[in-house]
Amino acid sequence: MTAHQLGQLLLALAGVITLARLLGAAARRLGQPPVIGEILAGVLVGPTLFGTLISDRLFPVDIRTALAGLANVGLVLFMFIVGYDLDFDSVKGRRKAAVSVSIGSVLLPLGLGVLLALWLARHHDVADVAPFALFIGAAMSVTAFPVLARILTDRGMLRTEVGGLALASGAVDDVIAWTLLAGVVAIGAGGGDVPWQTLLAVPYALVMFLLVRPQLRRLVEARTRAGRLTPGILAVMLVGLLLSCWCTEAIGVHAIFGAFVFGAIMPRAGGELLRHETLERLEQVSVLLLLPVFFVIAGLRVDLSTLDSTGLLDLALILVVAITGKFAGAYLGARLNRIPARRAGALAALMNTRGLTEIVILTVGVQLGILDDTLFSLMVVMALVTTVMAGPLLSLIYPKSLVARDIAELERAALGVPDAYRVLAVVPAGASARPMVDLATAVAARHDPAEVVLSRIVPFPAARVEVGAGLSGDLLAMTAAMKELADLAEPVRRQGPSAAVFARFSADPAADILAQADTTRADVVFVAAGQEGLAALRASLVTVLAPPPDGWDTVLVRADGDDGEAVLRLGAAIAATQGAELIVDAGARPGRRLAAAVRELGGTVLGPAVPPAALVIGTVAAADAHLVVRAAHPAVRDDRDARVPTTTPA
Incomplete structure (x- = not known):
């Protein structure tokens, strides 16, 4: 890299951070997750509004390889955070209902997504329909667990029955959907056939859960002895994370799945302080620098300026399938467990969030050649719409008065003597x-x-x-x-x-x-x-x-x-x-x-x-x-x- 290119890269990073923070703060003021503003920041610098006027000047072609490398590191850290953030304790006592809601919110959008893919394949030059259809179905099935949990936290719903069940369902949904997507990615990478290396995913998973996971308990003990998260502990964690990513990349299942698995096997019991300090430390690098770069790289691919009537029809169908499939699937899964209609509707609204998780999936699809730039753009719009609508829809279905009632019921139930x-x-x-x-x-x-x-x-x-x-x-x-x-x-x-x-x-x-x-x-x-x-x-x-x-x-x-x-x-x-x-x-x-x-x-x-x-x-x-x-x-x-x-x- 020449001195001139280094200067361009540093200037580009300064612009990325500034734009991401400004629009993230604006989104928060509007009651939306900051990630919505940051994704829009990436779209704004792309060709949709200004063509190449901004992108070619702020992000010249000769520094985009460096930006892409930073973006991939950001993806790895984000997926580790997603895996580490999963709250498996929330599933306890709710396993049957959570599995039912999760299966419903995965299977119905998956099936509708496959049917939609058959339509989309006709006029998007799709060479191999099978991996394309499975990928679209899987992309429709994912819930953004971080966004779901943030909405529950902001509304004080974490301790309510609806909140606990939503967390449990989101955790199960993530495991099912990411496992499904890993298989789809393996098929897509193999050109429609499952490569032999992918079979190594089974011993990889066994090693991670049976051998590596027990050893990670030592990190909790080391943190307890030191009284804080030391650079040495964090270094061990990062080395393990990168090795896990290398393994999944080598077997053809993409590095992000290695990051997710490594986060999922990190110790929870007794490791609350380690978990909190690790996520806080990684946020400084991931949120401020690497993920905004990822948004820019993704945004440069989003181009809605040439959208015609066919594209608008495709977008409408994508939105209908994404929203109704996820909502109806989660709602039916909840009602089958005799969850009241209002609470089932709240669960369905929460399971419809996609956020940054969807952008990650779509980026993988582009990298594997499964999606073209037009479909990528339309699916990004779907991710934004479904995430933006989740909060207002939840307020409509389950207003604050019902949340307050649920909290009051929990507290009344905890009282020992009714007439004391x-x-x-x-x-x-x-x-x-x-x-x-x-x-x-x-x-x-x-x-x-x-x-x-x-x-x-x-x-x-x-x-x-x-x-x-x-x-x-x-x-x-x-x-x-x-x-x-x-x-x-x-x-x-x-x-x-x-x-x-x-x-x-x-x-x-x-x-x-x-x-x-x-x-x-x-x-x-x-x-x-x-x-x-x-x-x-x-x-x-x-x-x-x-x-x-x-x-x-x-x-x-x-x-x-x-x-x-x-x-x-x-x-x-x-x-x-x-x-x-x-x-x-x-x-x-x-x-x-x-x-x-x-x-x-x-x-x-x-x-x-x-x-x-x-x-x-x-x-x-x-x-x-x-x-x-x-x-x-x-x-x-x-x-x-x-x-x-x-x-x-x-």
């Missing part, structure tokens, strides 16, 4: 978690039956893998939250109340706290300081401004104001459970009802002075309070008081 006096503690991360849980337990322990619900509102990770499913970071955050809550729940159960643990991803914590309080029918809700937007809360609200002082033996209640009686009763419950003295500051002129409540609860009325080692509980006006209490929302009356009478201290 219930304290919901929205537990923060860190050292302040245990004091809040102890105080919530003290309030609940004065009632029988009683339950403490420990909840964690998990914000979506600020940095998320863009090209993959994004599951690694999300699942890691959720797993860590659930483990911490489970550890906090054990001491609660030892003190008498039952305990349940919930965790939610949230972009609006206040709205989710309100929804969770309604779902659990909470009587009291504990939150950390700084949480706003809870004015409509129906339960009593306790805000923990600061942890109690060490060794506290007194509860000082500042019971003035409209919420004075609620403050008093909560303070009395805590004092009785902890064996502490209850002291009441009832203000300058306490009302008769409050004074009677103080006598009833055995409190001692003092002035405003704070005793040493006191837990201070007050209303909003109490500046020195550790806890601030607001009574239950006055506009809402329910049967809680009749259902669970307040227990006074003994």
